[in-house]
Amino acid sequence: MRAIVGYTSSGNRLSPVVRVAFNSDRRDEHLDEIDERVLCFLARQPSSMPPSWEWRLELRPTVPSTEIDGLDERQIDDGMLRLESAHLVAGKRTETVGFASWSRPRVTALGSMVLGVWPDLQHVDALVAMQVSLAALAEQEADPEQRSALRRGAGLLASLSASIATRVVAGAAGEAGGEIA
Numbered sequence: 001m002r003a004i005v006g007y008t009s010s011g012n013r014l015s016p017v018v019r020v021a022f023n024s025d026r027r028d029e030h031l032d033e034i035d036e037r038v039l040c041f042l043a044r045q046p047s048s049m050p051p052s053w054e055w056r057l058e059l060r061p062t063v064p065s066t067e068i069d070g071l072d073e074r075q076i077d078d079g080m081l082r083l084e085s086a087h088l089v090a091g092k093r094t095e096t097v098g099f100a101s102w103s104r105p106r107v108t109a110l111g112s113m114v115l116g117v118w119p120d121l122q123h124v125d126a127l128v129a130m131q132v133s134l135a136a137l138a139e140q141e142a143d144p145e146q147r148s149a150l151r152r153g154a155g156l157l158a159s160l161s162a163s164i165a166t167r168v169v170a171g172a173a174g175e176a177g178g179e180i181a
Helices: 031-044 073-085 109-115 121-140 144-176
Strands: 002-010 013-021 054-058 089-096 099-107
Touching: 031 073, 031 089, 031 099, 031 109, 054 073, 073 089, 073 099, 099 109, 121 144
Parallel strands: none
Antiparallel strands: 002 013, 054 099, 089 099
16 A cells, blocks of 8 residues: 655645555455544544553454454554555554554554645635735835834745645655655
């Protein structure tokens, strides 16, 4: 499985496009559903989870999960491994006899993009609109002090929106590990 990230533009709007491509030789017909359920479960975990949070899974196929109904813990671990290989989740996995533990499992930026929850580019659009408005007001302002303050505000908003856009692209690129198309 691999994630393919790109961006499309429509007018002055930039929209992320993310597709997840699965290997064609897979045998499990429920692969998409299992992975999506595991990814959604992790996405629902509060961001305030302690850094020491560990997800311990018993690797026997018949042990039903208490967190995700209808899945056993082996399916969840296999799904986590597939999602991690596609850079949709991150965490440190350790395995002992009969158990796998995931330390600090979390959804990556790319995983959030696949789920459609990040980035919210409407916020960037709002920042750009405010920046343009402040710049226009600065050009109409007669008082040099006020004009300077409006220009500084416009510059700050431009810098902030550029920073957000840069982090979105850099986060997706870093997590994709060169699989960006």
